[in-house]
Amino acid sequence: MALLTIAEPGQSAAPHQRKVAVGIDLGTTNSLVGVYRNGSLEIIEDEKGRALCPSVVRFHKDQEAEVGYQALEKANLDPQNTIISVKRFIGKSLDEIKESVHKIPYELTATANNLPVFNTVAGGKNAIEVSSLILKKLKQQAEANLGDSLYGAVITVPAYFDDTQRQATKDAAKLAGINVLRLLNEPTAAAIAYGIKADQDGLIAVYDLGGGTFDVSILKIEKGVFKVLATGGNTNLGGDDFDIALSKNFEKLFKLEELKLNKTAQRLLLELAINCKKHLSHQEAVQLETLVEFNLLEQELNKAQIQLPQEDFTITRDHFNSLIEDYVKQTLLICRAVLKDAQVDKEEINEVILVGGSTRVPLVQEKVEKYFARKPLASIDPDTVVALGASMQADILAGNQNDKDFLLLDVLPLSLGVEVYGGLVEKIIPRNTVIPITRAQEFTTAQDGQTGLKLHVVQGERDMAVDCRSLSRFTLKGLPPRAAGALKILVTYQVDADGLLSVSAKELTTSISAEVQVKLSYGLTEDEVLKMIQESSEFAALDLALRKLSEAQVEAQLLVQSVVQQVQKYGSKYLEPKEANNIERNVNRLLTLLEKYKLENLNVSSLTNDDSQRLKEYANEIDFWSQQVEVSTRDFAAKIMTESIKEVLTGKDINEMK
Numbered sequence: 001m002a003l004l005t006i007a008e009p010g011q012s013a014a015p016h017q018r019k020v021a022v023g024i025d026l027g028t029t030n031s032l033v034g035v036y037r038n039g040s041l042e043i044i045e046d047e048k049g050r051a052l053c054p055s056v057v058r059f060h061k062d063q064e065a066e067v068g069y070q071a072l073e074k075a076n077l078d079p080q081n082t083i084i085s086v087k088r089f090i091g092k093s094l095d096e097i098k099e100s101v102h103k104i105p106y107e108l109t110a111t112a113n114n115l116p117v118f119n120t121v122a123g124g125k126n127a128i129e130v131s132s133l134i135l136k137k138l139k140q141q142a143e144a145n146l147g148d149s150l151y152g153a154v155i156t157v158p159a160y161f162d163d164t165q166r167q168a169t170k171d172a173a174k175l176a177g178i179n180v181l182r183l184l185n186e187p188t189a190a191a192i193a194y195g196i197k198a199d200q201d202g203l204i205a206v207y208d209l210g211g212g213t214f215d216v217s218i219l220k221i222e223k224g225v226f227k228v229l230a231t232g233g234n235t236n237l238g239g240d241d242f243d244i245a246l247s248k249n250f251e252k253l254f255k256l257e258e259l260k261l262n263k264t265a266q267r268l269l270l271e272l273a274i275n276c277k278k279h280l281s282h283q284e285a286v287q288l289e290t291l292v293e294f295n296l297l298e299q300e301l302n303k304a305q306i307q308l309p310q311e312d313f314t315i316t317r318d319h320f321n322s323l324i325e326d327y328v329k330q331t332l333l334i335c336r337a338v339l340k341d342a343q344v345d346k347e348e349i350n351e352v353i354l355v356g357g358s359t360r361v362p363l364v365q366e367k368v369e370k371y372f373a374r375k376p377l378a379s380i381d382p383d384t385v386v387a388l389g390a391s392m393q394a395d396i397l398a399g400n401q402n403d404k405d406f407l408l409l410d411v412l413p414l415s416l417g418v419e420v421y422g423g424l425v426e427k428i429i430p431r432n433t434v435i436p437i438t439r440a441q442e443f444t445t446a447q448d449g450q451t452g453l454k455l456h457v458v459q460g461e462r463d464m465a466v467d468c469r470s471l472s473r474f475t476l477k478g479l480p481p482r483a484a485g486a487l488k489i490l491v492t493y494q495v496d497a498d499g500l501l502s503v504s505a506k507e508l509t510t511s512i513s514a515e516v517q518v519k520l521s522y523g524l525t526e527d528e529v530l531k532m533i534q535e536s537s538e539f540a541a542l543d544l545a546l547r548k549l550s551e552a553q554v555e556a557q558l559l560v561q562s563v564v565q566q567v568q569k570y571g572s573k574y575l576e577p578k579e580a581n582n583i584e585r586n587v588n589r590l591l592t593l594l595e596k597y598k599l600e601n602l603n604v605s606s607l608t609n610d611d612s613q614r615l616k617e618y619a620n621e622i623d624f625w626s627q628q629v630e631v632s633t634r635d636f637a638a639k640i641m642t643e644s645i646k647e648v649l650t651g652k653d654i655n656e657m658k
Contacts, residue, residue, distance in 0.1 A: 019151035021398035023390025028087040028211030033138040034391035041388040059120040079105035079267040088212040091165035105263040132175035152179035154394040158213040159185040160233040183498035187217035189389030202350035210356035218342040230342035239358030246273035268297040288313040352376040419456035419465035422550040440492040449481040463543035545615035552619040
């Protein structure tokens with residue numbers, strides 16, 4: 001008996017009709033577009049038979065922008081209007097870019113929320129607009145080659161792209177007229193390309209070192225199911241850093257460190273470093289004078305009456321390795337952390353996949369092979385493997401492979417939580433949870449008569465909200481003024497297959513609700529991603545002590561609030577003067593401690609694990625005096641309870657209460 005294929009209304013394809021869907025790798029240095037057709041994966045080449053499209057855009061005053069090779073060729077002649085490595089700008093503030101990118105040859109201004117804008121002869125252009133032009137060129141390239149309009153595309157992003165960077169990528173695609181079928185993490189796409197090809201089960205480590213980003217993911221492939229066990233990375237580490245390190249070394253070598261170079265000379269220095277790096281990938285030494293960029297640089301410096309030293313400039317591979325060794329070490333530290341998160345030993349890894357053009361650097365290959373004790377897979381070009389995997393996924397999502405037993409289970413890179421009373425973080429979705437995912441948790445009000453609830457959405461691994469990344473704040477208004485704890489508020493976090501988050505809150509007794517699509521002002525800083533995970537382990541003892549102190553403070557505040565209310569209401573009726581004085585003394589002592597040990601008075605950001613014991617002692621002191629307040633009010637509470645019961649029972653027949 002044959003199975004029926006079920007599709008959404010209006011979405012089913014006619015018999016033998018395929019929807020044209022492609023995979024796009026929007027890279028820092030180069031971008032590609034691929035397709036699955038005639039039973040195989042292939043990269044769609046441009047009109048000159050070139051697979052790679054440089055991620056470069058050059059703007060003109062009175063004509064269309066140039067994209068790709070044409071723009072790259074003029075980069076050193078017009079550096080201010082030629083935008084290179086735009087992926088490193090997406091989702092970052094202007095301040096972060098100035099700190100992380102060495103000697104930017106662009107004139108940048110900031111919008112009201114500090115997002116960078118490139119000042120070009122064609123006007124102000126942001127990273128989304130620049131990226132959209134690259135995507136538009138790839139779309140046109142695909143449609144010309146395939147002879148049909150594009151139904152949609154799967155676009156790849158680094159696994160550690162945050163919500164803003166993912167949303168910016170989707171916005172760029174929309175601006176380019178592309179229907180995004182899915183955003184797919186780059187390491188996952190690479191594993192698809194190899195998994196489909198090799199048709200084997202097991203554990204795979206994907207080491208993805210591109211021009212501007214680094215990711216590593218541990219995947220388990222079993223019977224057509226691709227499950228990401230853990231992922232990690234750095235959104236500001238890649239081959240560009242190798243180039244910058246080498247160009248800085250050239251400045252020192254050429255005695256240019258103290259000189260203010262023009263933008264063209266800066267660009268030529270960087271291009272010299274890039275070409276030198278490429279040569280050192282297949283030879284042991286490079287004589288710089290033999291490279292065309294060196295001669296162009298010398299000519300440019302001569303115009304400014306700057307003379308290079310008259311000597312032999314030879315760069316060896318060993319020297320280059322010494323410049324980049326620390327960057328490679330950083331990637332291996334991330335590998336170790338991700339293996340730990342996945343609860344997998346290095347020895348259990350069946351295959352290691354190298355992705356990204358920067359893995360062509362011999363030192364990278366040597367270190368990865370030594371770390372994992374196995375030779376990495378290299379049968380698919382590291383530049384094209386991501387686009388090929390995305391192409392396979394695009395064809396499936398377009399409905400062209402209904403017979404394919406194939407499932408992707410990606411994960412969330414960082415925990416998502418909400419700030420609760422006392423500045424603590426309640427984690428709603430832990431990191432490395434498979435997405436898409438919806439999780440809900442019930443909360444209540446902390447004060448009597450509370451008519452609104454402020455929700456603070458945070459991202460990170462620490463226990464205190466102040467140590468995590470703030471994502472969004474919104475307010476649930478119009479709550480009925482009831483006693484503390486009487487209302488039931490369901491907070492729901494939903495992360496879609498693209499890794500984008502939405503948060504909603506609903507009061508269950510009244511159905512009052514509010515929701516927010518989480519959109520950040522800008523993305524993570526250079527070190528923030530790594531710090532979030534590293535600090536969660538490094539400051540574990542401190543976080544535990546802070547949580548204990550905060551919980552003690554919250555409980556004490558609620559106790560004081562309750563006691564003060566009861567004394568005001570029933571004190572004159574049930575309390576003797578001596579008893580009232582004892583309660584007042586204990587409450588005041590507790591209030592003094594709460595003021596003394598307030599978190600804002602402790603300068604939390606400067607605390608270390610060495611302060612943990614002191615914080616525990618503060619918490620114990622608050623707990624002790626909370627107990628004293630409870631002991632001193634025990635008889636008072638009993639009297640109130642007795643009288644309350646009497647009032648309820650007065651005039652009632654015992655039989656009526658059965």
